[in-house]
Amino acid sequence: MSLTKHPSVGEFLAGCEEHVNPYRPARLALCPMAADAEISDVSTSDTAREGDFVILWGSYTQIFGIVLKHGEIANNRFGNFHHDEIIGRHFGSRVRSRRGGLWLALLRPSPEFITQSLTHRTQIVYHADISLLRALLDARPGHIICEAGTGSGSVSASLSRALRPNGKLYTFEFHEERQKQAMADFSTYGVLDVVVSQHRDVCNHGFGEELKGQVHGVFLDLPAPWAAVPHVTKCLVFGGKVVAFSPCVEQVDKTATELRRSGYFDVRMLETLATNWGVKRQDATKKKRRTEGTTGTTAAQEAEEEEPKDVPKTSGTGEQWLSYQMPMRSHTGYLLVATRAPDGD
Amino acid sequence: MSLTKHPSVGEFLAGCEEHVNPYRPARLALCPMAADAEISDVSTSDTAREGDFVILWGSYTQIFGIVLKHGEIANNRFGNFHHDEIIGRHFGSRVRSRRGGLWLALLRPSPEFITQSLTHRTQIVYHADISLLRALLDARPGHIICEAGTGSGSVSASLSRALRPNGKLYTFEFHEERQKQAMADFSTYGVLDVVVSQHRDVCNHGFGEELKGQVHGVFLDLPAPWAAVPHVTKCLVFGGKVVAFSPCVEQVDKTATELRRSGYFDVRMLETLATNWGVKRQDATKKKRRTEGTTGTTAAQEAEEEEPKDVPKTSGTGEQWLSYQMPMRSHTGYLLVATRAPDGD
Amino acid sequence: MKAKPTLGSHVVLRDLEGAQKVFLLSSGANRQELRMGKYSAIPLETLLSCPYGAILRREADGGWQRVRHSIEVAEETVEVQENNQHLAQDNSAQSLSPSEVRDLKQKCSGSEVVEALASNSATFASKTKFAQEKYLKKKAQKHVQQVTLLRPSVMELCETYYKQSRNKVCGLRYDYLSSLLCQADVRSGARFLVLDCAAGLVAGAMAQQLAGLGEIYRLFRGSYPEKGLLELDLSESEKSCVRAIHLEALESSDPWSSEWLRLPEAPGDAEGEAIAPGRAEARLTRITKRHNDFKSLEAKAVDGLIVVAEDADLCAEVLELGLPRLSFGGRVCVFGHHLQPLAALQGAWRAGNFVDVRLTQLFTREFQALPLRTHPFMVADANLCEGFILCGSKVGEAEPQEAAGEDSPTKKQRRS
Amino acid sequence: MKAKPTLGSHVVLRDLEGAQKVFLLSSGANRQELRMGKYSAIPLETLLSCPYGAILRREADGGWQRVRHSIEVAEETVEVQENNQHLAQDNSAQSLSPSEVRDLKQKCSGSEVVEALASNSATFASKTKFAQEKYLKKKAQKHVQQVTLLRPSVMELCETYYKQSRNKVCGLRYDYLSSLLCQADVRSGARFLVLDCAAGLVAGAMAQQLAGLGEIYRLFRGSYPEKGLLELDLSESEKSCVRAIHLEALESSDPWSSEWLRLPEAPGDAEGEAIAPGRAEARLTRITKRHNDFKSLEAKAVDGLIVVAEDADLCAEVLELGLPRLSFGGRVCVFGHHLQPLAALQGAWRAGNFVDVRLTQLFTREFQALPLRTHPFMVADANLCEGFILCGSKVGEAEPQEAAGEDSPTKKQRRS
Incomplete structure (x- = not known):
């Protein structure tokens, strides 16, 4: 809790959640709209400071989120990294393990990196779906969004970024242990100015009286999203959007039917997949076959393999590169979006 | 009928179909296995002959299938092409309209080109699905395959190629007009040595007593494939495969359930989509920015734009080409495949 | 809202x-x-x-x-097997003549026309509910005039422009736009450099995310499309974050003497004589704003660089000028349609001062989600995954520095 | 069959x-x-x-x-809302100790072990049918030894090799293999030139399609993998279509003096002395077959050229040698993993003597098709569309010729 820089009513309430009856009626207060406050935390500072949650980037699959503390050491497959040698460094720095050799890049904890650092957790929502649902929900500063369930907190972290400043994310998780873990993570990420986390089964207990007619968008990541629709209707503003994420076609079918029956329009079902490209340099032996002069290019190539220049040439052509499609996620889930009909309909 | 070179029992029977009660019990004869006969038709001849069904290729979307007849003229957006100037030319020739200018390529009628020449018909099955279902059905010479319904005949044409020689395709269509059209097409394509076309509703009337236990694979392209499953079981050999093509998930679900109940195993659902890449030459003005010497490449480029060499350089690199993804079919259908359990199960 | x-x-x-x-x-x-x-x-x-x-x-x-x-969708509990065995052309089944339909249209509302067509169709009643729904929908499209009012959100505008003409937004579909914003970590309080040839929609979407805190330096040469910026109905505070920067000023070795930044000469000038004092003042105000914007850009590195352009030349130019101004730890995101140039950048960046370099396509499909009829929409010419996003994080060492306390963020040096 | x-x-x-x-x-x-x-x-x-x-x-x-x-699948008419609110580790719910399980495995069959595990699980009975099915499947995988006998079809072998090691078949998935055969219009009675680095499976699949009529000239240098050819259980007649041709013979200006085609020297030779007469005869038979195969290839252009190789060098070499031997109207199909070289070929072919030049990827996904649980399989590292197929039809004019009658097919001239 000491890491958080912006304690808020929501955070206070959320912090209390662990000690109260999980299914009591919600006592959430709507956060007052703060006057335009300067944002000065890890998302905009230039250097990593004691207490900051930062990212150490080692490779596409080795991305670590750590909280910097004097005297501590981060251990990972790349070596031992002393926090004291990281604190005070600017972001983008290469930090080296004491044994030398490998370096990690010190980066700001963007929601993207947070998601990637969570890949060891099961069933997290990934970039393509997160960015799409942000657009579908029109998540932006000042808006109030509800999320059920919280899960790994991967979506929450991204939504909180989109809602800051002055917005609020109320996120609900019915699995108690998981909610506690998420709560701790949100504190670590320093997003408790925006995120209110609660242990609650929204399908049975709704989103709470306080949010009635106050919410601009709702995201559902539940096994039976259709069961939450009546509760969504209670809290969502007229014309607000609900997005449900479901792996199975039948779940989407059922939720779509329920939404249409409940007066939602523009019910749309989407699937998005990210395909990634790899690239490798065409090796020199292959290039010998080419009829064009090879000496010049090879020299340029070798130069590039030395200590890289600060600003890579941006005008290069595809000549020496080979692109191939990388393995990808074959399926994550379907996104179902619908708009609540306006007042009077 | 005069165009057909290989009249067969099947053709004879199929030819009679138009005049008989469409729902009478089938009187199909299993074709006798011919001794290895030399195949010498349009698929292997070097030149286009009078009576041949050939392809004139104009562009990716302008592909025409015509039957060559002395004295006739093919009219299309590229001009008027006199058959007499086509007959006797070897395949791969550029044939020119009388007014000159544009040329079309004279090509053999591969099943691929036949499919592409049918694009004006609704709901045809396309390459990616056809080639996949050929693999799933293990369609090959000597095998007997059933198809319902025939539709545009796009799949039939490809299967007939795969089954020749000595195999047989029994294809059924419950829409009478469409069956007649398909029959005429098969005659034109010269595939009646392999294809037997019938007007019949297999969901209600089955595949016929004659085929009982004789068929190596069944392809279903029907609105309610599950209704055909009992009939499929009657004609399919033990261990044979059935493939159903359906646009909707629910159709697949229902058919999968029916197949499992009916003793099929390895029930698999697949979707395949073809994505096409376009390519264009990076234009010279863009290339000026590049630091590498531009003069040499530009010369090479210009040379390539002249009368093209017979054998293009195969060793070129990606240097001057820009690839982009072309528009594609967003969905065709799902393929469901299952294997009939072996004897004794 | x-x-x-x-x-x-x-x-x-x-x-x-x-x-x-x-x-x-x-x-x-x-x-x-x-x-x-x-x-x-x-x-x-x-x-x-x-x-x-x-x-x-x-x-x-x-x-x-x-x-x-209305509830839009037919539901049937018993699946009906659609049977097209007895296909007939729709027209033969319709007992109303074209001239009768024309008369109806004069006297009745569109929905009444559709009702009349259905009740005078010999086949309508025998159709399945699904087929009836399809029939009514098709007839309504032809005879009913009806509009839905939609909020001009980023998503809605992006789809609108894209439907009208893909070129208008450089082929940037809503999912790609949203991915760009996330990949670049566009956030309130941060500073961004952007080349937006997508009708100003990228800059507008960024301005909404910044909500008045932070800066968006929008580069341009020649045209400065503002359609997206205007049609998003941004607040004054949101708009204030967006600052136009002429590329000419960035690429010049002596920016202050560039045409775009040059102060108007004294009124007594030969050329200036005709200019009314009011106009001269407006011009001075304009140029002063440019000065401030340019100074503010050059004062500090930016946290993100976003490039959306059809013109590969312009894209390369902006990267050349923009990347040195990108802070260490900052993100760069480029959207383009051609693989080879982006793959070359990807290779160079990976070998150079960037980490987390990713070249991505998004394969996004919309489905028909109707009971018993669920499948991806069937479109023959769908642009499912036509563009590429290349992104990465810049790494590197700034000039040697004292250990920085919490209140003295290190001043980063741009490389030039 | x-x-x-x-x-x-x-x-x-x-x-x-x-x-x-x-x-x-x-x-x-x-x-x-x-x-x-x-x-x-x-x-x-x-x-x-x-x-x-x-x-x-x-x-x-x-x-x-x-x-x-058995009917493999649980069906429930009433959808059960899966509830993971009270997640507990499976082990705590199991009353059998690991040593008891070990004892069971000694005495009982695998399916009996699975039954015992289910009936001794505190949570099994309270699970939904779907969850029970999942549980039983998982336990069966661990404790039951069971195999299914599958026919060695092209599809089955391709999946088998691919699952074992993608490299074994050059990453050629069954859908790509099938597409290649269709694109090249592989058919009985025709002549093909093929470079098959996919374990001989491409040549084998082609041989099945030719069914004894036509020729498949299989190019090689160094290794000549035959696994696919052998494991398909081809008939003698099918096998007889496949003829090995050493690249050396094709690329040489004097093929007959190439190592591969050189006739064994007379037995009296210094080097040949040690060779037993039987071996020499075998060698002579072998070389004679090579001569015949090579002559038969060179006698007439081929109808199709198929190239499946990981090695871009080899691929380029085969195209250089193969395309001149491709008949006008013939098809060429190349499978590869890298876009740039194929795009360059695509551009060159389109500008040159080819029509219907297409560069295609196949995006193929398998689904779980279970009641109420239908979705594409979820795999984190799926190779959904990893390769490319480039194909085209060769056009051009053969030497001037007399109008050819039906019975005198034009003899085409290869260009060299």
Whole structure:
């Protein structure tokens, strides 16, 4: 809790959640709209400071989120990294393990990196779906969004970024242990100015009286999203959007039917997949076959393999590169979006 | 009928179909296995002959299938092409309209080109699905395959190629007009040595007593494939495969359930989509920015734009080409495949 | 979040065929007729009385009336096997003659025409509910004039522009746009450099995310499309974050003498004589703003660089000028349509001073989600995954520095 | 289509985890133990008594017994809302200790062990049918030894090799393989030139399609992988279409003096002295066959050229040698993993003597098609569309010729 820089009513309430009856009626207060406050935390500072949650980037699959503390050491497959040698460094720095050799890049904890650092957790929502649902929900500063369930907190972290400043994310998780873990993570990420986390089964207990007619968008990541629709209707503003994420076609079918029956329009079902490209340099032996002069290019190539220049040439052509499609996620889930009909309909 | 070179029992029977009660019990004869006969038709001849069904290729979307007849003229957006100037030319020739200018390529009628020449018909099955279902059905010479319904005949044409020689395709269509059209097409394509076309509703009337236990694979392209499953079981050999093509998930679900109940195993659902890449030459003005010497490449480029060499350089690199993804079919259908359990199960 | 469009704001209208268009609601000189395609014009007052999401339908008397959303979808508990065995052309089944239909259209509302067509169709009653629904939908598209009022959100505008002409937004579909914003970590309080050839929609979406905190330096040469910026109905505070920067100033070795930044010469000048004092003052104000914007850009590295351009030349130029101004730890995101140049950048960046370099396509499909009829939409020429996003994080060492305390963020040096 | 595997033929076995392996059924010297992973070996006689598609399961007495296919899938008419609110680790719910399980495994069959585990699980009975099914499947994978006999079809072998190691088949998935055969219009009676670095499976699949009519000239340099050719159980007639051609002979300006085609020198030679007359004769037969094969290739252009190779160098070399030998109107199809070289070929071909030049990827996904649980399989590292197929039709004018009658097909001239 000491890491958080912006304690808020929501955070206070959320912090209390662990000690109260999980299914009591919600006592959430709507956060007052703060006057335009300067944002000065890890998302905009230039250097990593004691207490900051930062990212150490080692490779596409080795991305670590750590909280910097004097005297501590981060251990990972790349070596031992002393926090004291990281604190005070600017972001983008290469930090080296004491044994030398490998370096990690010190980066700001963007929601993207947070998601990637969570890949060891099961069933997290990934970039393509997160960015799409942000657009579908029109998540932006000042808006109030509800999320059920919280899960790994991967979506929450991204939504909180989109809602800051002055917005609020109320996120609900019915699995108690998981909610506690998420709560701790949100504190670590320093997003408790925006995120209110609660242990609650929204399908049975709704989103709470306080949010009635106050919410601009709702995201559902539940096994039976259709069961939450009546509760969504209670809290969502007229014309607000609900997005449900479901792996199975039948779940989407059922939720779509329920939404249409409940007066939602523009019910749309989407699937998005990210395909990634790899690239490798065409090796020199292959290039010998080419009829064009090879000496010049090879020299340029070798130069590039030395200590890289600060600003890579941006005008290069595809000549020496080979692109191939990388393995990808074959399926994550379907996104179902619908708009609540306006007042009077 | 005069165009057909290989009249067969099947053709004879199929030819009679138009005049008989469409729902009478089938009187199909299993074709006798011919001794290895030399195949010498349009698929292997070097030149286009009078009576041949050939392809004139104009562009990716302008592909025409015509039957060559002395004295006739093919009219299309590229001009008027006199058959007499086509007959006797070897395949791969550029044939020119009388007014000159544009040329079309004279090509053999591969099943691929036949499919592409049918694009004006609704709901045809396309390459990616056809080639996949050929693999799933293990369609090959000597095998007997059933198809319902025939539709545009796009799949039939490809299967007939795969089954020749000595195999047989029994294809059924419950829409009478469409069956007649398909029959005429098969005659034109010269595939009646392999294809037997019938007007019949297999969901209600089955595949016929004659085929009982004789068929190596069944392809279903029907609105309610599950209704055909009992009939499929009657004609399919033990261990044979059935493939159903359906646009909707629910159709697949229902058919999968029916197949499992009916003793099929390895029930698999697949979707395949073809994505096409376009390519264009990076234009010279863009290339000026590049630091590498531009003069040499530009010369090479210009040379390539002249009368093209017979054998293009195969060793070129990606240097001057820009690839982009072309528009594609967003969905065709799902393929469901299952294997009939072996004897004794 | 306003419930209704107001005078001076924008609204997106969608007709029954799915065509979308943006309108400025104005009663003044720039008044725009609210007319979708062949529909009759909708009175401004009628539109202003409706909330976003409302449906307006043209009635028999020619007036536009708000109608309620209906449950759109037929449901059948027993699956009906569609049978096209006895296909017949629709026209032969219709007992109304074309001239009778024409007369009906004069006297009745569109929905009445559709009802008449259905009840005079010999085959309608025997169709399955699914087929009836399809029939009614098709006839309504032809005979009913109806629009839905949509909020001009980033998503809605992006789809509208994209539907109208992919070129308008450089082929940047909504999912790609949203991915760009996430990949670049566009956030309140941060500083961004952007080349936005997508009608100003990228800069506009960024401005919404910044909400008045932080800066968006929008590079341009020649045209400075603002359609997206304007039609998003941004607040003054949101708009204030966006600052135009002419590329000329960035690439010049002596920016202050560039045409774009040059101060107007004294009024006594030979050329300046004709200029009225008011205009000269306006020009001075304009140039002063440019000075401030340019100084503010050059004072500190930016946290993100976003490039959306069709022109590969322009893209390369902006990267050349922009990357040195990107802070260490900052993100760069490029959207483009051709693989080879992006793959070359990807290779160079990976070998150079970037980590987390990713070249991604998004494969996004929309489905028909109807009971018993669920499948991806069937489109023959779908642009499912046509563009590429290349992104990465810049790494590197700044000049040697003292250990920085919490309150003295290190001043980063740009490389030039 | 044989119903059962026979001695001397091959069979594909699949275990409960989906692993597949090909076995040669032989009782002779090359006898291969029929053992999947950690399973015990299956007696050859047991296997030979079963049809393709049969399931063999290891019983408590150690023997393998044929079992019937069961209906695999739970169905529920009322959807149950899965509730993971009270997640608990499976182990805590299991009242059998690990040592008790070990004892059971000694005494009972695998399916009995699974039954015991389910009935001693505190949570099993309270699970939904879907969850019970999942539980049983998982436990069966661990405790039951069971294989399914599969026919060594092209599809089955391709999946088997691909699952074992993508490199074995150059990453050529079954859908790509099938597309290649269709794109190249592989058909009975025609002539093909092929470079097959995919274990001989491409040549084998082609041979099946030719069914004894036509020719397949299989190019090679160094290794000549035959696994696919052998394991397809081709007939002698099918096999006879495939002829090996050393690249050396094609690229040489004087092929007849190339190492591969050179006739053995007279027995009296210094080097030839040690060679037994029988071996020399065999060598002569071999070389004579090579001569005939090579002459037959050079006698007439081929109707199709198929190239499947990981090595871009080899691919380019084969195209250089093969395209001049491709008949006008013939098809060329190249499979590869890298876009740039194929795009360059695509551009050059389009500008040159080819029509219908297409560069295609196949995006193929498999689904879980279970009641109420339908979705594409979720795999984190799926190779959905990893390769490219470039194909085209060669056009051009042969030498001037007389108008050809029906019975005198024009002799085409290869360009060299």
